[in-house]
Amino acid sequence: MSSAEQTYDVVVLGAGPTGENVADVVVRGGLSAVLVEEHLVGGECSYYACMPSKALLRGTEAIEEVRAVQGAAAAVTGEQDVAATLRRRDSFTHDWDDSGQVGWVEGAGIALLRGTARLDGERAVVVTGPDGGQTRLSARHAVAVCTGSAAAVPPVEGLPDVQPWTPREGTSAKEAPRRLLVLGGGYVGCELSFAWNALGSEVTLLQRGDRLLPRAEPQAGDAVLRSLRDHGVDVRLDVDVTAARREDDEVVLTHDGGEVRGDEVLVAVGRQARTTAIGVDTVGLEPGRYLDVDDTLQVRGLPWLYGVGDVNGRRQLTHMGKYQARQAGAAIVARARGEEVRVEDWSPHTATADRAATPSVVFTTPQVASVGLTSAQARERGLPHRVVEHPIGSVAGAALFADGYEGTAVVVVDPEREVLLGVTFVGPAVAELLHAATVAVVGEVPIGRLWHAVPAYPTVSEIWLRLLEAFRG
Numbered sequence: 001m002s003s004a005e006q007t008y009d010v011v012v013l014g015a016g017p018t019g020e021n022v023a024d025v026v027v028r029g030g031l032s033a034v035l036v037e038e039h040l041v042g043g044e045c046s047y048y049a050c051m052p053s054k055a056l057l058r059g060t061e062a063i064e065e066v067r068a069v070q071g072a073a074a075a076v077t078g079e080q081d082v083a084a085t086l087r088r089r090d091s092f093t094h095d096w097d098d099s100g101q102v103g104w105v106e107g108a109g110i111a112l113l114r115g116t117a118r119l120d121g122e123r124a125v126v127v128t129g130p131d132g133g134q135t136r137l138s139a140r141h142a143v144a145v146c147t148g149s150a151a152a153v154p155p156v157e158g159l160p161d162v163q164p165w166t167p168r169e170g171t172s173a174k175e176a177p178r179r180l181l182v183l184g185g186g187y188v189g190c191e192l193s194f195a196w197n198a199l200g201s202e203v204t205l206l207q208r209g210d211r212l213l214p215r216a217e218p219q220a221g222d223a224v225l226r227s228l229r230d231h232g233v234d235v236r237l238d239v240d241v242t243a244a245r246r247e248d249d250e251v252v253l254t255h256d257g258g259e260v261r262g263d264e265v266l267v268a269v270g271r272q273a274r275t276t277a278i279g280v281d282t283v284g285l286e287p288g289r290y291l292d293v294d295d296t297l298q299v300r301g302l303p304w305l306y307g308v309g310d311v312n313g314r315r316q317l318t319h320m321g322k323y324q325a326r327q328a329g330a331a332i333v334a335r336a337r338g339e340e341v342r343v344e345d346w347s348p349h350t351a352t353a354d355r356a357a358t359p360s361v362v363f364t365t366p367q368v369a370s371v372g373l374t375s376a377q378a379r380e381r382g383l384p385h386r387v388v389e390h391p392i393g394s395v396a397g398a399a400l401f402a403d404g405y406e407g408t409a410v411v412v413v414d415p416e417r418e419v420l421l422g423v424t425f426v427g428p429a430v431a432e433l434l435h436a437a438t439v440a441v442v443g444e445v446p447i448g449r450l451w452h453a454v455p456a457y458p459t460v461s462e463i464w465l466r467l468l469e470a471f472r473g
Ligand SMILES: Cc1cc2nc3c(=O)[nH]c(=O)nc-3n(C[C@H](O)[C@H](O)[C@H](O)COP(=O)(O)OP(=O)(O)OC[C@H]3O[C@@H](n4cnc5c(N)ncnc54)[C@H](O)[C@@H]3O)c2cc1C
Pocket: 013, 014, 015, 016, 017, 018, 019, 036, 037, 038, 039, 040, 041, 042, 043, 044, 045, 048, 049, 050, 051, 053, 054, 115, 116, 117, 118, 146, 147, 148, 149, 167, 171, 188, 274, 277, 278, 308, 309, 310, 311, 315, 316, 317, 318, 319, 320, 321
């Protein structure tokens, strides 16, 4: 056992995509920073979330895209090579080896400390290393908590005892289980049901509410539901699972309408803040809760403490964690230099897009790409709004892309200011349509000016013209 003390300008807890970017921004701003990581540098996204899940899905998507083009479809004469798809997934996670990311951290001039970090009063962090030795870190300017989130486990009797899969096992499994039960029909439940169904599992998806992807526009959940069922997934809505047990090698879930059996059960009912064991109580905060932060990501009431990424519960997406990291990093540097931190919307120091313009893509078949407010969110916020919808398959680019292209675009417009509040595309390969919508929402580009943003012919982006025409009436 050893004990040491070190001082840095900024101490960052957690080297996920968020923590890495906070450290990078402050070092570029002339401050010193140490990143503390207890598992893999790169965080959930690289090893158990975004990258492996998309690698599991991409082969199936590529095959479906070719099958949807008459003539080209004839070239698909066999089945997906599941073992090769899993190997490709493993190549994206580098076989769960983080040496590449460690090289990047070192090259960026960031100090890295392996171990479990815990706050120990104001500006102080204690790190317990793999050998049990402790290092005490002091921060001259800021401590940034970027410890992310973990899978939430619902209060279902017996569930912990059946050793359910979390998204970690759901993205890193070495083979497809014969029968997979999936609890939860949000992002993870829908994506991983598609993935494992195509890789050979018999999948049963149990969703508590009456819709999949309940926070998206209803057209999204409806289309994903139809497609999952068409692909052979047994989707059951309005199911309340009350108990779980193992019988020999089987998992048995009891719900209000009976029982369902599988070989594994994946729990995908949302996330919980990783703040239970990081010493937040030593600075007056309640363990287990999301960190309550302002728009500069500063924890309210503790000006030296920042909560960035999944751990604040604002938006649990990698690109939003990295965005928050850029804004928080800029605020930390400005405060350290004694410069003014601008707290107004859209300033270099505030994460305004969290509230107004968060983009996301659900990589199902069809994809769901959205940014900004849904019609339900506009209604909840009491904003004046009009909803315009148009089938994407009606444009030439979509017809060329896939025979019988089916998709929907939904735009939420503020009719008084004539700007877009939100956009949702549902359809094959719509992910790459999204950034144009994000620019329009963030820039509050007036509808009158959008008429001058002419989509190239024949691209799927011509859907923008149809939407403008539908809005004009
Ligand atoms: C299955 C799945 C698929 C997803 N797909 C996408 C996607 O396609 N696109 C997208 O944008 N988002 C996706 N997400 C969400 C995305 O993974 C998260 O938003 C992102 O990882 C959050 O980054 P973070 O750095 O805030 O936290 P994390 O990635 O969770 O990183 C936190 C880090 O902190 C470390 N840590 C925790 N506690 C301590 C401690 N006490 N001491 C030291 N280190 C600690 C952890 O080991 C971890 O490395 C997905 C999530 C899941 C579950």
